[in-house]
Amino acid sequence: MRDFHKPGRSATFSTNGMCATSHPLAAKTAIDILERGGNAMDAAIAGAVLLGICEPQMTGIGGDCFVLFTKPGDPTIHALNGSGRAPAGASAAALRAAGHDTVPLQSAHAVTVPGAIDAFCRLSADHGRLGLDTLLAPTIRYAEEGVPVAPRVAFDWPTAGAALQGHGLTHYMPSGTPPTAGQMFRAPGQAEVLRRIARDGRAAYYEGEVAEDIITTLNALGGTHTAADFANQHSDYTTPVSGEYKGANLVEHPPNGQGATAILLLNILKHFDIAGMDPFGVERTHIEAEATKLAYDARNRFIADPDHMRKLDYMLSDETAAKLAALIDPKRAMAAAKPLTEAVHRDTIYITVVDRDRMAVSLIYSIFHGFGSGIASEKFGVLLQNRGAGFTLEEGHPNELGGGKRPMHTIIPGMLVENGRVTMPFGVMGGSYQSTGHARLVSNLRDFGMDPQSAIDAPRAFADPLGLNLERGYGDAVAQTLADMGHEILRMPGPIGGAQAIYIHDDGVLEGGSDPRKDGCALGY
Template sequence: MDTELTFSSRRSPVVSLHGCVASSQQLASTVGLDVLKQGGNAADAAVAIAAALAVTEPCSTGLGGDAFCLFFNGNTGEIKGINGSGRTPRGHTLDFLLSRGYSAEAPPPAFDVLNVTVPGAAACWWDTVQLFGSHKLSLQEVLNGAVELAEEGFPVAEVTAHLWAHSLAVLRDAGRDLGGDLLIHGHPPKHGQVFKNPFLARTLKEFGERGKEAIYQGRVAQATVDIIAQHGGVMTLDDLKSHQSELVAPISTTYKGVRLWEPPPNSQGLAALLLLNILENFPLKDLGHNSSDYIHILVEAVRLAQTDASHYVGDPDHATVPVKALLNKSCSRQRSKLIRMDRFMEGVEPAPMTGSDTVYFCVVDCQGNACSFINSTYHCFGTGLVPKDCGFSLQNRGAGLSLQHNHVNCVAGGKRPFHTIIPALVTDCATDPQKPRLLASLGVMGGMMQPQGHVQVLFNMLEFGMNPQQALDSPRVFVKYDHKENQWSVNLEEGIKPEVADALRRRGHKVNWPVTGHKRSEFGRGQIITVGDWWNPSVNHKTHPSKVLWAGSDPRSDGCAMGY
């Protein structure tokens, strides 16, 4: 399989006045922009994009996965979130897993049916439109673009074709095959090959006509329960029928005049905020962008923040998460004292998991509303199990649960697992605290890369004056824990200087450099829309705020930003 992927083009940021979308698929971005032009708002367009991505990038997302949403109300300045993550079946208890012969040291394999949690995406789409939408368009109208893509077919994009083939190879190595719904004559579609998904078109039509009931009751629910039962799972129709999204209050912290908003636990948004609080104590701009000093500080802070998150973040319905205490600035300052420029910390325990196949996208409309949205099936096609005649695969998000009885993420019936996926918003914090000014909607998907990605692209703009496209183009760093070797590694993308890698090695870091080609996917794929050019150091955005929308789309994916 060809693993090369060269970045041969340079893109300018997209600028517009009336509305803007950014996603990992050009066709999905077009669908979202069409909804804005038809009178829909940012929430409507986000759901349209979510559905279109379920068609055009099914290896990463779909109705069989989970979703999170943050919505900024342009009229009130209020920010609300939806936790669209699903729960384990009620019968999926620790005793049940132990009786099956599994243990903390030997949990179910990643693609096992026992890792299927209730898919929360459909309910999240429905609730996003109902709670935040314009109500000028019906759900059926919002989904029309995706239905058309599924029925008429679409040419598969380059990066997606690679992910599709890679995902299928991984699944087959694990003894799983997607079946006919998501393949063409048993093979993944090639770049430019037209793919149709009539089963998903039917499912989306039913969803548009009947709402959540079409997914969590009836034909689709029965097909979901049937395939899970066939492979030894315990999900029931009642598990699906009782699923509800949760309306949540986002959590936030400040950094040099801006406020970063993230979803609360069971998502890992807390890790991004802890990371900001720690890094606020260091002169990062003076250290230089992607210098060895800058990256060293970033690496140490990531280890601290993600270790804390792994110890505390879980389903708040099953455990108390001390979010306020962990976000306390004095606490973060104490944590920062543990970082030394001349040594590599020892004894930091790992986060529970790495890797993710996910889509992140964002929308800002002409009313100043913003929707930051993320949707995932976790690993490639999730479990790879496809309910009969439904056109989507079921996620394996249950792999985020532990079989250690005293762990915050210990498995239990009806429990939401630790969740990697996080959308973000950025506002100012210098004006009226009751009505903050929107600065950006942003996100970077990719498992444990996500909080690191949020902070790196934010710093690229805030500390180093990059526009949104430059902030995404810039080479990134991914700090991850290698469970096989029992140590942390520092992965540096091609474009970071070799002398920087050498300097980090001298400091004791295990460095992987350069990461090139399709392997760059581990650094995530992001999207950004900013309101005004507040990141431009030559502009006083406080006295001359601009309504111009600036947007960027990650070159590591197939998509684009579009505006009008």
């Protein structure tokens, strides 16, 4: 139980259904859908689409998604890959010849075909109860009428907004200055797109006028995108991967997402007595940072489009984890791993819903960097992701940019399974941090006995190629000792990521946790 003398947030408890996400309007919309007879899939889709209006710097209908979900009465976890592919004309060789070492972040070359809308249409048809017209209606209304800009969104907008260009500025910062908290944001063009999807399904987005608007915008900026690239986009059902840690199984979406990295990281941490350490002290922070460097180095070497990746079993093996653990010096920091294939970023949304039948959905949905590529279509204002920046230009690498390929993705939904039963759908936002965030959340629960809300609230650290990021929850003495061990300490102005979770107790009670680092909440009924 938390100390009620201190600022904090209580967990949310309910029995009929629950949603945890990063904006209260999306959480309420999801609960409204449940109360109207929709299931967890309906509610998750409705809430996720609305987040593109409430948090436009993080996500939108020009982005991708990954989903883990269960069906009522069945503990089997299913996965859907809703990530998009590079256009057929994409060429790493052409970018290398033009003098690029990496995919330019705010260029048409970084724009992969958005995959989320196809995924939402498919999931609604295959697993939902209510139609798309019902699920999209709340977002259509909010996009037309506007939503007040929330505090975390206002905090992000000045920095993320620097990426906006051309039509992106017209639709997302027409005054030329970022909105402040409480100002209204409207997206009438997106309302029209969603109205067409509600009526005509995925074809309204991937064919016809909406697709033409996007393609024309990209071609004018040097993109190779064609109508065929959009018409051929499709989501895929896949098989999750998992790993055991202290009596719980962490279930992740398989590559091209980075979920296997979280499993490898926990497999490395098994070789240390994490539970015997101070949860926010030097020793745990150091060991986790070193394990992160090693796990992310493996990620950068191996994770790619599943059709081009051959090392998944190697990444998940106990032998690999043991060899990597043996490389960690408990007293000294190693050099940072090879730079990430994608530039450091911290932008994603996540939503989880559990319904009265205990169908559970874990859904993550993103445009990658803040405001994605910064490119929006002229007529409808569809802001386009820059997921192509997740490719490498290294010749022969499995994650090398290529036509029709999916890039390595940082966004990962998670679920915990205990004693053969799904106990917690969860997600940790924060760009590349997400694998470390998953591992830390699981460790907070299993090593230190924290409840979900406490595990989410706890201070965070993250070792990236620039140094060891420490939130303000770490004291100066801890930071100094870590610096003395060789870590380059970074005190960033913003927090590290965010998290949402719903714990399903044995008696059926639902316990929701929601990160105070975001604007959202857990709501139940």
